[in-house]
Amino acid sequence: MKKLFVETYGCQMNVADSEVVASIMINAGYELTQQAAEADVIFVNTCSIRDNAEKRVRNRIQEFKALKRINPQLKVGILGCMAERLKNQLLEEEIFVDLIAGPDAYRNLPEMINQLQDGRQMANVVLSLEETYDDISPVRLDKNGVSAFISIMRGCDNYCAYCVVPFTRGHERSRNPQTIVAEAMDLISKGYKEVTLLGQNVNSYHWSDSSEKINFSELLKKVAAINPNLRVRFSTSHPKDISDELIETIAETPNICNSIHLPVQSGNNEVLKRMKRFYTREWYLDRIALIKKLIPDCGLSTDIIAGFCGETEEEHQDTVSLMKEVGYDYAFMFMYSERPDTLAAKKLDDDVEVKVKNRRLQEIIEVQQASSLANNKKDLGKIFSVLVEAVSKRSKSQFSGRTDQNKVMVFETNDAKIGDYVRVRALSCTAATMIGEIVE
Ligand code: SAH
Ligand code: SF4
Ligand code: F3S
Numbered sequence: 001m002k003k004l005f006v007e008t009y010g011c012q013m014n015v016a017d018s019e020v021v022a023s024i025m026i027n028a029g030y031e032l033t034q035q036a037a038e039a040d041v042i043f044v045n046t047c048s049i050r051d052n053a054e055k056r057v058r059n060r061i062q063e064f065k066a067l068k069r070i071n072p073q074l075k076v077g078i079l080g081c082m083a084e085r086l087k088n089q090l091l092e093e094e095i096f097v098d099l100i101a102g103p104d105a106y107r108n109l110p111e112m113i114n115q116l117q118d119g120r121q122m123a124n125v126v127l128s129l130e131e132t133y134d135d136i137s138p139v140r141l142d143k144n145g146v147s148a149f150i151s152i153m154r155g156c157d158n159y160c161a162y163c164v165v166p167f168t169r170g171h172e173r174s175r176n177p178q179t180i181v182a183e184a185m186d187l188i189s190k191g192y193k194e195v196t197l198l199g200q201n202v203n204s205y206h207w208s209d210s211s212e213k214i215n216f217s218e219l220l221k222k223v224a225a226i227n228p229n230l231r232v233r234f235s236t237s238h239p240k241d242i243s244d245e246l247i248e249t250i251a252e253t254p255n256i257c258n259s260i261h262l263p264v265q266s267g268n269n270e271v272l273k274r275m276k277r278f279y280t281r282e283w284y285l286d287r288i289a290l291i292k293k294l295i296p297d298c299g300l301s302t303d304i305i306a307g308f309c310g311e312t313e314e315e316h317q318d319t320v321s322l323m324k325e326v327g328y329d330y331a332f333m334f335m336y337s338e339r340p341d342t343l344a345a346k347k348l349d350d351d352v353e354v355k356v357k358n359r360r361l362q363e364i365i366e367v368q369q370a371s372s373l374a375n376n377k378k379d380l381g382k383i384f385s386v387l388v389e390a391v392s393k394r395s396k397s398q399f400s401g402r403t404d405q406n407k408v409m410v411f412e413t414n415d416a417k418i419g420d421y422v423r424v425r426a427l428s429c430t431a432a433t434m435i436g437e438i439v440e
Helices: 012-027 049-068 081-086 088-093 106-115 165-170 176-188 216-224 244-252 270-275 283-294 313-326 341-349 354-378
Strands: 003-007 029-034 041-046 075-080 099-103 122-124 145-153 194-198 204-208 214-215 231-235 260-261 299-306 330-335 381-393 398-401 406-413 421-429 434-438
Touching: 003 012, 003 299, 012 029, 012 041, 012 075, 012 106, 012 194, 029 041, 041 049, 041 081, 041 330, 075 081, 081 088, 081 099, 081 165, 088 099, 088 216, 088 421, 099 106, 106 122, 145 176, 145 283, 176 194, 176 216, 194 204, 194 216, 214 216, 216 231, 216 244, 244 283, 270 313, 283 313, 299 313, 299 354, 330 354, 381 434, 398 421
Parallel strands: 003 029, 003 041, 041 075, 075 099, 099 122, 145 194, 194 231, 260 299, 299 330, 406 434
Antiparallel strands: 204 214, 381 398, 381 421, 398 406, 421 434
16 A cells, blocks of 8 residues: 655645545545655655745645655655645756645546656646535544544635735635534544634625525534534634624633634734734623623633734734733734735835834743743632643643643543543643642
């Protein structure tokens, strides 16, 4: 049997896509390997979100080139967002790469591989208006068997000025809800305890056909209703679309986790306008206020970009003050990186010096560290329901898992097993982790 090695970069959606790719390839007669050196086919599922994400992949590709020298039969394919963004240019620049396939072309992978003849390269970067891979049962590449991703939609129509995703993933389309529910039920039957529903903007999920019409809140309820022991999470919400109905649904449904990732990007209205985010600071803070009112213990996280085009010191300080006002538990923080073809690349000057971007990023990181630590300290002494996910990285006698609010908790083992829910009292913490003990 031929062996396939898959390596994934980028977001959770890429992780979910690699699971679809693995399934397609296994159906075509391949088996997976964890060792690149023994593979017949290597797929690298790539990310274009920032320049350094692409650089990392380019470096890794050089390592696969060395493997190809040892085994000339080896086929190397570049999948995902870089393949889509660069198209044939990537094949010209990386001449030893055998194929490139964009995110909507994965069904054709086995056929493309079969058609590769010596030295010939193949490319399929056609984007689709319909493809959701809804009939494909992903092969789970995670190791814990507890928590899985379910992709509920693909693409994005928001065209935020800085963002490459609409160009690499194509138009937004939602997946048939019956297939989503079926996938969740299948996961439960295999022992999974948590699913995360994925899309670039899950709030705009919508589906209608002759038998049903359903929005995101309704979909969440449907998935949560399958089994009260299944934890349901979702990612990502665009602030402009997060509805009262969704916040109420989370508040009312015990097994929809009290955790919301709501990327703000900037705390300043002029910057938000330049970013084409279509909400204001006031709107965002109003959404946060409703979340805090209806779900008082809700975990909150965000994404922030430091040094977007034209960002002044005052505008940056608005981001800092918003972070302090919200008090996030966690944040993904980035320096702005201009992406070719985006609106910002075409119309705005990337005029904040790298040195300044970096200083602002450091300031933002420090504010977040303080906020994470303060929030964790507030939780000391409280008891949380934790889903046991893995043996802790640091010590074999410890488990790690997450609370409903998505905080990482580490605790000493008793006779609990991976996949169990345990009650854990938080005893101490760092900014990143809570340390606790199991209570009976
Ligand atoms: N769909 C999600 C975000 C996907 S990309 C959403 O809208 O929330 C993940 C994060 O990467 C974004 O939220 C943003 O903070 C960051 N990002 C996207 N493009 C970027 C760029 N050009 N430079 C720096 N960070 C960027
Ligand atoms: Fe990118 Fe904006 Fe779409 Fe998110 S919503 S993927 S940031 S364009
Ligand atoms: Fe990266 Fe593509 Fe995801 S650009 S963040 S892998 S959608």
